[in-house]
Each structure stands twice: as structure tokens, then as C-alpha cells.
Amino acid sequence: MRDRSLLVAGGIFALLLIAPGVLDATGQAYLTGLLMKAMLLAIAAMALDLLVGQGGMISLGHSAFVGIGAYVLAIGLAAGIENILVLLAIALAVAGSFALVTGALALRTSGVYFLMITLAFGQMAYFTLTSLAAYGGDDGLTLWSLATLFGSNVAQNAGHIYLVILAVLVATWWLVHRIGQSRFGRVLRAARDNPERAAVMGFSVFRYRLTAYVIAGMIASVAGLLTAQQNEFVSPALATWQHSGDLLVILVVGGLGSRNGALLGALFIVAAQEALGAVLPEWRLIYGPLLVGVVLFAKGGLNSLLAPGTAGPGR
């Protein structure tokens, strides 16, 4: 059954790889932008799944890390740092530190209280970004220059940013699954199912959860950095709690804790919003019930429709 989900993922990655060429040839190149949006959402959602699906920690502050990644790019560029790898390292360091401090406090609680505290920290990050007057404040900031990879424009719209995003997507997919199956991931899942049992076995539940929180935050910052680079624009909207909510919706629709849930959910959400939006202006009237339908009728999310038996955390 694990092969089935591998097959699904491989198929999606292959389609994503040939999509720009096909769309270009059929005169629908504008759709590659949507695919990039879906891939970037999927990266952030995969990271969130490490917390929610594997760790049982429902965070409403995940988009703060996306915002951090995006603003590190914008501020770094303004400061004259152009190497995307250097900016990436800074983003990872800032997001990791923010996660370490806020996570250490938030993880004193669990359940609804954890959700509320992560929401509060997320809002703190959001309002901090809106107050950055030098970088556009509320309105955001257009990036007039973009980051380069050793001087080349590979990681830009003018180059092959699509392929860069796809590569990061595949790497994240691989990494998150790998972590889930590792010793660390096993402890994380045990702590989700039964924290007292994990503690009695000799594991510090707090330390494992905090580590997961830091890893998830760092991965989300990569999604944020690439989002800014691809949009050529940053805005505090990236860090709103509604965006965190979108990421949770993606996970639930795709299949919480499943190998391909975040990927399927992100593609579905972006496609559904676009298709419905094209048909009628009041598309949200249909979008809402559609999500309810998916959650009710595809228990275990879209993942369980495509690869039955692989649903559920830890597979």
C-alpha cells in the first residue's frame, strides 16, 4: 500500500515537471503561476503536517514562519544581500529562533490552549510586519531586484524558478516522510497518541515536540522565501492567521498525517478556488459546501480516495 502512495506522488511530480511545457504549447502558460502557488502552499502545509498530523499539535500560527521567510528575502535584498543561499540560511536561522522561543512557551500548553497561543504569536509576527514602514508596512513591498543563485537568474521568474520550487517541493516531501519514519518521528507520533505513555517510556515529550515545531517553522520559512521571490512582492498578508487556517484546510482536505495529503490538498484547493472563481463571482458559496463535502465523504481526505489504506498518521 505504501507503493500506491509513492506512485501517486511520483505521478503528480511527473505531471508537475511536464506541465509548464504542455501549458505553454497549448497557450495556457498563465496556469503555471497557479501551479507554483499550489506547490508553495504544499511545502508550507507539509511542514505543518509534521506538527498537526504527526505531532497532534494544532497550530494557528504557522503562516508567521512563511511571513518571516518572505520578509528575510525582502529585507536582505534591500540590505544588498543577493545570494539566495545566504538569504535562505538567514531565513532558516530567524525562523528557527522564532520557533524555538515561541514554541518553548506555547508547548507549556496543549490542545485549544496551544492553538490560541500559536495564534497569538502568529498575530504578533503579523503586526510586526505591518509596522515595518521602511518595507511597505500594511501595503507590502514590491521587489525591484531579486535574489540570485551565484549570480544567475535560475531562481527567478525570468529563469527556472518553477523547477526550483518543484525541486524544493520534492525534497520537502521526501524529508518530511523520512522524519516521520525515523526514531524522532516515532517518538513524536507516540507523544501524539499518548503523551503519558511516551514519558513513562523515558522520552521528554516537550523536547521532541519543540524540535518538531522548530523544523516545521524552518521549512515554512523556505516556502515564504520562495513565495516572495516568485511573486516579486511581499506583504504581511502572508502571515495572517487566515493563511494559517488555509494551510490547515489543505491538510484536512488532503488527508491529515498522510504521505500525500498536503500535496493533494494544496492542488485541490488552488484548482477549486480558480475553477469556481472563473464560473461565478460568488464562488465562495459553493467552495464552502465543497470543502464540507470532501471532509464528510472522503474520510481521511483526498489521499484516502487515491490510495486507500494509506490514510492515517504515520503511514
Added chain:
Amino acid sequence: MSILEIRNLTKTFGAVRVSKEISLTVGARQCHALIGPNGAGKTTLIHQISGVLTPDAGAVLLDGTDITALPMWRRAQAGLGRTFQISSTLHSFSVLENVALAAQAKAGSSMRFFRPAATEAALNRQAEAVLDRVGLLRRARILAGDLSHGERRLLELAIALAGAPKVLLLDEPMAGLGRVESERLTDILAELRREIPMLLIEHDMDAIFRLADTVAVLVEGAVVARGTPDEVRADPVARAAYLGEESA
């Protein structure tokens, strides 16, 4: 040499003193039983020893080291194993993985992020050996959530054993078991007690008379009688408090 020593443990919930200066020691190769009517404070005592609750006063010593202030996971790392009165296994994990995870806690760092844990042969071998010991090996691949109640009691024990404990706290291991199952578990514990000292809370008198060297009778948070099983059986205070109830 005592492996586990409890000194004057005292705990109060509101106006109720649930533990009144309880002291006891469990030495090497010893099985110390704790009996008492429901509500006597047996599980509260186990919780204080294992770290779920912090005592108001008194100390818990493991192998001579004071562990009173340590969190649960550190006590487990130090060698304190326990089973739960209500089975507490990981339902979405296989039986093997439940035990392998317990072995993992004692086999180097678990801050390892890349190598799949499920295929770590050393952990699985250890887990299989423990499962064989409690007679669950043929059920190793099924989910813990699919086990029968009796099997889950055995898995509880296997998880505790896989942590290579210096001492075992057994909180009513026979709870809810039929006679045949109880006897089987008693056989297993009888074999184990030669290797691992135990503090055993149990209502099953047959098991206690077979396993325990020392029995303490707990009533309303205080030890009212203590001695060998035969002495306790003959003790009028203990009989009145507890044994009498059973035969009545």
C-alpha cells in the same frame, strides 16, 4: 541494598490526606506487594513514585539517588519502569513497535531524523525477545488497538520490560483478567521477580501469596500492617481492614 526506597511520602488533596508518611523499601530480588481497599491511596502512591504527582513531603530514592524532583521521563531513564492500571498502549502502533519504541528509549539518542526506525534490527530483536518472554510474539505484527484486553495487559508488561528497568511498579497487572489469564501472568511475574525487584499493587490474593516476599496493607493513606504474606494474613488489623472484606 534497597533498589527503591520511599521515605515518609505525604500527599494532601484539599482536606484529604491521601498519603500519610508512607515508607517502604524494595530490595534486590524482592517483590513488595501493596494491598488495600479501593480508595486507600495505592494508585496515588504509584503516581508519586513514577512522577505523575509530586508529593508534599518525603522522598523517593532509586538505587540510592533522590529522584523526588525529577520529571517522569527522567525517572524512566533512571530505571523506573511501570505499568498502568488501565492499559496505556499506543493503539495505532503495532505490538512490536510499542515494545521497540520502549527499547529505543534506552538505546542511544532518539534525536535521529533520517534512518527509518521500523527497520532497526537491534531494536526489533530486543522487542521480539521481550514479546517472546510474555508470550505475545505471534501477535507482534498486529496493531495494539486490536489486542484483547488480556493481551494488552501482557503488552503493558512487555513495554515496561523493554526499558530494562531497575525496578518495576506494577499497578494492578491482573485487573480485568480471567483466572486462566491471571495465572499465566502470575507465572511470568514469578519468573521475572528473580531478576527485577517489583512493587506490586494487586487485589488478586492468589497472585500476591505466590509472588510477594513482603506485603504492606494500606488503609486511608497509611500503612497499617506489614510483614510476610502469612503474617499479614494472620494480622487482625489487616484482616479487619482488608482481607476480611474480601472473604465476607
